Amino acid sequence: MANNPNEIKSETHSTGVSNLLHKELILVGVEAANWQEVLTLLADQLYQAGYVHESYLQAVLNRERQFPTGLRTAEVAVALPHTEKEHVLKPAVAVAILAHPVTFGEMGTEDQTVPVEIVFMLSILEPDEQVTWLSRLVSTFQLEGFLPLLKSAVDSATAYQHLLDALEFIRLAEEED
């Protein structure tokens, strides 16, 4: 872990938001009947854009079945599907804002479910390097009103801007500490 705040900052600007979040990997109004459809759609986006191997799709489906990633938050439930790094080429986050809630298994449970409205599919290569960014992404879930705002985005560009704004807000809040 970098202890020097300047290191963290430069890492954020070079390999952070700008390289991990992409407008074309943010889908809004996604119609899906089940979690498998959502994961297939997002994994296909990552594959087509060159971020993951073809094997990523099957791997992420298997892992979600075995170790679900649905999370209840205070406002809008989310899911964070991801899988082993051997299926990953480059780090990225693909986002699906769902037109209707889709049932996911709840992380850390055998049989609980959660009605998920926003899915963040993580393609992670080196958790040590991406942890600052992931930690900020997760922090945005805790900003009151942020997930409802993101859910309401009418297009990818708006959703992208909401995410950038929230991440920047978190980064600035960290600097004040």
Place this chain on the structure above:
Amino acid sequence: MAHKVILVSCVSGMATAETTAAKIRKIAAERKWDVSVKVAEFRKLKEAVPGCDVLVQIAPSDPTDYGIPKISGVPFLTGFELDKTIQALDEIINAEPSTKPVESE
């Protein structure tokens, strides 16, 4: 206060555990806890537990008793009921060295 070791575990020791560990390190710094935070993947949890004082587990669902207090790390990801979780961790961190855990409320 004796130094305590917090062990964070998820399925692969990747995204979720590393993220949770980062959150805990930040909270620990704010609260001046004398702790170190380690990450382990689920398959290697048994080997990782010795020397640790508390296990923060995110997934999978796991009824195993590792002989140290265990709390869910999910609130560090969601913020949902995070205060309670921090409070529980605080009580473990600040417990006297000889005491085993830990009345949860």
